[in-house]
Structure formats: structure tokens, C-alpha cells
Amino acid sequence: xxxxxxxxxxxxxxxxxxxxxxxxxxxxxxxxxxxxxxxxxxxxxxxxxxxxxxxxxxxxxxxxxxxxxxxxxxxxxxxxxxxxxxxxxxxxxxxxxxxxxxxxxxxxxxxxxxxxxxxxxxxxxxxxxxxxxxxxxxxxxxxxxxxxxxxxxxxxxxxxxxxxxxxxxxxxxxxxxxxxxxxxxxxxxxxxxxxxxxxxxxxxxxxxxxxxxxxxxxxxxxxxxxxxxxxxxxxxxxxxxxxxxxxxxxxxxxxxxxxxxxxxxxxxxxxxxxxxxxxxxxxxxxxxxxxxxxxxxxxxxxxxxxxxxxxxxxx
Numbered sequence: 070x071x072x073x074x075x076x077x078x079x080x081x082x083x084x085x086x087x088x089x090x091x092x093x094x095x096x097x098x099x100x101x102x103x104x105x106x107x108x109x110x111x112x113x114x115x116x117x118x119x120x121x122x123x124x125x126x127x128x129x130x131x132x133x134x135x136x137x138x139x140x141x142x143x144x145x146x147x148x149x150x151x152x153x154x155x156x157x158x159x160x161x162x163x164x165x166x167x168x169x170x171x172x173x174x175x176x177x178x179x180x181x182x183x184x185x186x187x188x189x190x191x192x193x194x195x196x197x198x199x200x201x202x203x204x205x206x207x208x209x210x211x212x213x214x215x216x217x218x219x220x221x222x223x224x225x226x227x228x229x230x231x232x233x234x235x236x237x238x239x240x241x242x243x244x245x246x247x248x249x250x251x252x253x254x255x256x257x258x259x260x261x262x263x264x265x266x267x268x269x270x271x272x273x274x275x276x277x278x279x280x281x282x283x284x285x286x287x288x289x290x291x292x293x294x295x296x297x298x299x300x301x302x303x304x305x306x307x308x309x310x311x312x313x314x315x316x317x318x319x320x321x322x323x324x325x326x327x328x329x330x331x332x333x334x335x336x337x338x339x340x341x342x343x344x345x346x347x348x349x350x351x352x353x354x355x356x357x358x359x360x361x362x363x364x365x366x367x368x369x370x371x372x373x374x375x376x377x378x379x380x381x382x383x384x
Contacts, residue, residue: 070182070261073160075100075146078167079117080250084187087254088164089125089138094261098139098158100146102169147173155179162264164257165219177219182264184219187257189249191215191231193279196224201249202242203282205307206300211235212245214253216260218271227271229263232256241309287312294338298330298354305356316349318363318381326368327359340381345372347381 072094074085088096099122107114115123122140139158143151152175163180165172166187177184190200192215197203204212213233220226232252236245263269290312292301305314305328315322316338335341335350342348347358362368363378375381 070094070265071097071159071161073098073100073155073158073163073180074118074166075163075168075172076118076166077102077116077169080189080246080253081118081166081187082121083250084164084166084254084257085118085121087258091258096138097160098141098155100141100143100155100168103142103144146170146176152176152179162261163219166253171221172219174221177221183269185229185257185260186217186219186224186226187253188215188217188224189246189253190282191233192217192224192228193274193276195280195282197282198284199282201245202285202307202311203280204236205240205242205245206304208299208303209236212249214249214256216256225274225276227273229260229269229271230256239306241306243310285312290314292316292325294349295352298351298356301351302328302330302356321364323364324362324368325358326361328356329359331355331357342375345375347371347375 072088074081074088074096076085085099088094099118101116101118104113104115104119106112119140119142122138126137141151141154145151152173155176156179160180161182163176163184164187165185172184188200189212190196190204191211191213195203200212211233213231215231216229217224218226218229232255234248234252260269285308290308292304292314294301294316305325308314309326313324315324317323318340331348331354333341333348333350333355335355337350337352339350340347341350347361348355349358358371360368360370361374363374
């Protein structure tokens with residue numbers, strides 16, 4: 070089977086590596102987003118998927134069974150030249166994960182077998198760009214990977230299969246991302262085998278059960294202390310590492326990497342201390358902050374932060 074992989078984010082790396090190493094099939098190309106400015110110097114930086122693909126080419130330069138892997142970076146995948154280039158690769162199957170552009174019908178119709186999307190939720194729950202963070206923030210007990218036949222809607226296609234995992238009580242956006250990245254490759258491998266055997270199901274989604282997880286911006290990480298301590302604690306975990314949960318302290322942002330619910334009360338947002346604990350009151354209950362990072366400073370424990378800023382708890 071000739072397979073084209075389309076993706077940009079790190080979550081797709083295990084799946085890309087599996088496809089590259091799977092001798093029964095041929096990875097005929099990779100499509101990813103153009104290099105983008107990153108860091109303080111805004112240097113153009115390739116996506117994780119492009120970096121991995123380039124490493125494949127270097128590592129396989131002397132391997133007889135591997136040709137150089139084409140890596141395409143169209144600014145607009147729906148442009149005529151982009152569609153023609155993808156069509157020329159003659160894929161039997163297109164696999165998409167965390168790409169960042171909407172595929173037009175012309176691309177969806179190119180593969181002879183199917184165009185599959187690997188989505189990091191149990192569809193129809195959490196359609197959209199940020200399903201991992203949404204699941205944690207909402208207090209969901211489980212999530213997973215959905216292998217879906219793509220259509221022109223937003224994560225609305227028929228389901229081929231799903232793999233479920235539990236969400237741990239201390240789960241963060243980062244830890245859940247890595248778990249889902251690993252099971253995505255397993256889910257895709259199973260889906261491909263089902264397609265080969267002619268046994269792959271098509272299960273329509275129950276659209277009335279759909280929920281949405283829109284793209285997150287940095288401002289989404291600003292903590293609303295009028296919410297309950299339980300809700301805020303989940304968001305702190307969900308938004309680690311992006312967009313990061315933060316509050317304003319003395320006109321600077323204080324990033325919060327973890328917190329524990331404590332039985333205290335006070336005006337929402339009020340800061341107090343209990344020995345070396347930094348406590349902030351919420352709409353219901355309070356949170357004892359774990360590691361924090363003041364804007365322009367290094368990451369440290371709340372106890373270290375209080376030692377250097379004893380006046381904070383008096384605000």
C-alpha cells in the first residue's frame with residue numbers, strides 16, 4: 070500500500086516513524102506546514118514532522134530499500150500545484166494527524182482506498198483543535214484516538230475505530246499528549262489491516278452528542294479565580310505546557326505549573342501563605358500552588374518564590 074502522511078505536530082511522530090519502518094507498505098511522501106519563525110530571534114524553524122523526515126533521508130541514504138522521502142510544504146494545500154503534486158505521488162492511503170490546514174475535496178478524493186484522520190479524542194466528543202486540553206479541563210475520565218474517514222466537515226467523518234485510555238488524576242496536557250501519540254500508531258496499524266482485509270467498518274457519528282474544543286490562544290491560560298478550585302486545578306494541568314496557566318502578581322504574570330486543592334476560603338484571587346505554602350482563594354475553596362515562574366525569572370517551587378518575595382502574600 071502506498072501511503073502519504075500529512076501532519077505537523079509532535080503528536081504524529083510515532084505514527085510517522087511506524088509508517089517509515091513498516092516494510093509491508095511504502096511511505097511515498099510527507100506533507101507538513103512551511104517553516105515558521107520561532108524563538109527570540111524568530112529564526113525559521115521546520116516542524117517536528119519535517120525534522121524527522123529529514124533524519125529518515127540521512128539515515129537511509131545508503132539503504133537500498135529506501136529512496137529519498139519527498140517532503141512537501143505547501144503554504145496552501147488547496148492550491149492547484151499542491152493538489153497536482155500530491156496526486157502525482159499516487160497514494161492508496163492518506164493519513165492525516167495534527168496538520169493545521171483543512172484538506173479540500175480534491176485532496177480527499179486522491180487516494181484509491183481512503184483518507185484517514187487520527188483525532189485525539191473519542192469523537193464526536195471534542196471535535197476541533199484542542200481536544201487533549203478540553204478533555205482534562207472538563208474532568209473527563211477517559212479519552213482516546215479516533216481513526217476517522219475524512220470528509221469536508223470539522224471532524225465529522227465516519228468512524229473506522231477508536232482506542233480508549235483512562236485520564237489519570239494528575240494528568241497534564243503534556244503527559245496525555247505523549248500517551249495518545251503512542252496509541253495513535255497502534256490504532257492506525259489496526260485500521261490499515263482492517264482495510265487490507267476488507268473488514269473496516271464505517272460508523273456514522275452521533276452529531277447530537279458533539280462537543281467542540283476550539284484553538285487555544287495564550288489568553289485562555291489566564292486564571293479566573295471566581296471559578297471553583299476544582300475547575301481551576303484541572304485547567305492548570307490541562308494547559309501545561311500550552312498555553313500555560315497564569316495569574317497576575319504585582320503587574321507581572323506568574324505562571325503556575327501545578328496546584329493542590331485545600332480547604333480554605335477568601336475573596337477570589339486573594340493570596341495568603343501558610344508557612345511555606347502559597348495559597349490563592351477561588352470562588353469555591355482554594356489552591357496551594359506548586360511550582361511557579363514569575364515573568365522573566367526561572368521556574369521554582371512556591372516555597373522558594375515566597376522566600377524571595379515575602380511581601381507577595383500581603384497583597
